[in-house]
Amino acid sequence: EAEVAQSPRYKITEKSQAVAFWCDPISGHATLYWYRQILGQGPELLVQFQDESVVDDSQLPKDRFSAERLKGVDSTLKIQPAELGDSAMYLCASSPQDRETQYFGPGTRLLVL
Amino acid sequence: DAKTTQPPSMDCAEGRAANLPCNHSTISGNEYVYWYRQIHSQGPQYIIHGLKNNETNEMASLIITEDRKSSTLILPHATLRDTAVYYCIVRVTGTASKLTFGTGTRLQVTL
Numbered sequence: 001e002a003e004v005a006q007s008p009r010y011k012i013t014e015k016s017q018a019v020a021f022w023c024d025p026i027s028g029h030a031t032l033y034w035y036r037q038i039l040g041q042g043p044e045l046l047v048q049f050q051d052e053s054v055v056d057d058s059q060l061p062k063d064r065f066s067a068e069r070l071k072g073v074d075s076t077l078k079i080q081p082a083e084l085g086d087s088a089m090y091l092c093a094s095s096p097q098d099r100e101t102q103y104f105g106p107g108t109r110l111l112v113l
Numbered sequence: 114d115a116k117t118t119q120p121p122s123m124d125c126a127e128g129r130a131a132n133l134p135c136n137h138s139t140i141s142g143n144e145y146v147y148w149y150r151q152i153h154s155q156g157p158q159y160i161i162h163g164l165k166n167n168e169t170n171e172m173a174s175l176i177i178t179e180d181r182k183s184s185t186l187i188l189p190h191a192t193l194r195d196t197a198v199y200y201c202i203v204r205v206t207g208t209a210s211k212l213t214f215g216t217g218t219r220l221q222v223t224l
Contacts (some may be wrong), residue, residue, distance in 0.1 A: 033211070042200060042214025043157065056211065089188075091156050099210040101147075104156035 002026045004105030012111045015112050018080035021108045025074070026095030027109055031055075033102060034077050035091040043091050049075060050098055082112045117201045122219045125195075131188040133218050135201030138182040145204045146177060147212065148186045150197040157200065157214075160186065191222045 001056050005024040013019050046065065048056040051072040060067065062064035064083070069075040079086055082113050089109050093102040118136040125131040137146065145164050149157040161168055161175045163184075168175045173185040188195055200217040204210065 031210075035212075040216075042216060044211070044214070045211040048211060093156075099204075101159055101162065102212060103159060104149075107154075107156045109154070 004092055004103055006090075006096055006105040006108055008108055009106060010109050010111075012113065014080050014113050015084055016081040018078065019082050019110065020079075021077045021090050021092075021110075023075045023077070023092030023105060025092070026103060029094035029096050029103075030072070031095045031097075031098050031100070031102075032069055032075050034075070035092040035093065035104075037089040037091060037107070039088070042087075046077070055098070079110075082110075086110060086113050087112045117203055117215055119199075119201050119215065119218045121216065122172070122221070124221050124223060125188075125191045127192055127222055128190055131191040131195065131220060131222070133186040133188075133199050133201075133220065134183065135186070136183045137203050140181050140203050142181075146175065146181075146184050147202045147204050148173070148175065149200045149202065149212075149214075151200070151217070152194075152197040162204070166220075175212055191208075191220075193222050193224070196220060196222045 027028040033045045037043040047060045047067045049069045049109050052069050067077045089107045091107045093104045095102045145162050147162040148160040151157045158162050163175045177184045198217040198219050200214050202212050
C-alpha cells in the first residue's frame with residue numbers, strides 16, 4: 001500500500017538555527033498539505049498545495065516559515081530561524097485531488113532547544 | 114466549519130465493540146463526517162467517512178443519525194492496537210479543504 005514519506009523522523013536543533021523537513025506524497029496525488037501538531041492538541045493546517053501552487057497558507061507564519069513544491073511532487077517545509085515554540089510534530093498529508101480523503105505520513109518530531 | 118463535540122476519553126474491553134459518539138449539530142447538507150485516529154507518536158490514520166448513509170469498511174462502521182446532527186464510529190471487536198485518539202471531523206467543501214481537528218476521544222482498550 002502506497003504511503004506518504006517524511007524525513008527526518010526526528011530533529012533536534014537549537015533556537016535560531018534553520019531546519020527543513022521533506023515530504024514525498026503518494027504517487028499521483030495532486031494535493032499536498034503540511035500540518036503542525038503541538039503536544040496534546042489536534043493537527044492544524046499550515047499550508048496546502050494544489051500541484052505546485054499554494055492554495056491556502058493563511059496559517060503559515062511567513063516571517064520564519066516557507067514551503068515549496070517546485071515540481072508538483074515532493075515538498076519542503078523550512079523554518080528559519082527556529083524558535084522554542086516551534087517544537088511540535090510536523091505532518092504531511094496528500095490526497096488525489098482537493099476535497100478528497102487525506103492520507104498522512106508518519107510526521108517529523110521537532111525539538112528546539 | 115461545523116463544530117464537533119466528542120467525549121475526552123473512553124474505555125473498552127478487548128474483544129468488545131467500541132462505540133465512539135460525535136455531535137455535529139451545525140453540520141451543513143454538503144458536509145461529510147470523517148473519522149481519523151492517531152496512535153501515539155504516529156500520523157493520523159484515515160478510518161472512514163460518510164454523508165448521510167451508514168458506511169462500513171474493513172476497519173469500522175459509521176452510523177449517522179437521520180437528522181445528521183450526530184454520528185457513532187463502531188469498532189466491532191476492539192483490540193489493544195485500537196488504543197488511540199479518535200477524531201471526528203466535519204469536512205469543509207470549499208476552495209481549501211483543510212481538516213479541522215478537535216481534541217478527539219482517547220480510547221483505551223484494556224484486557
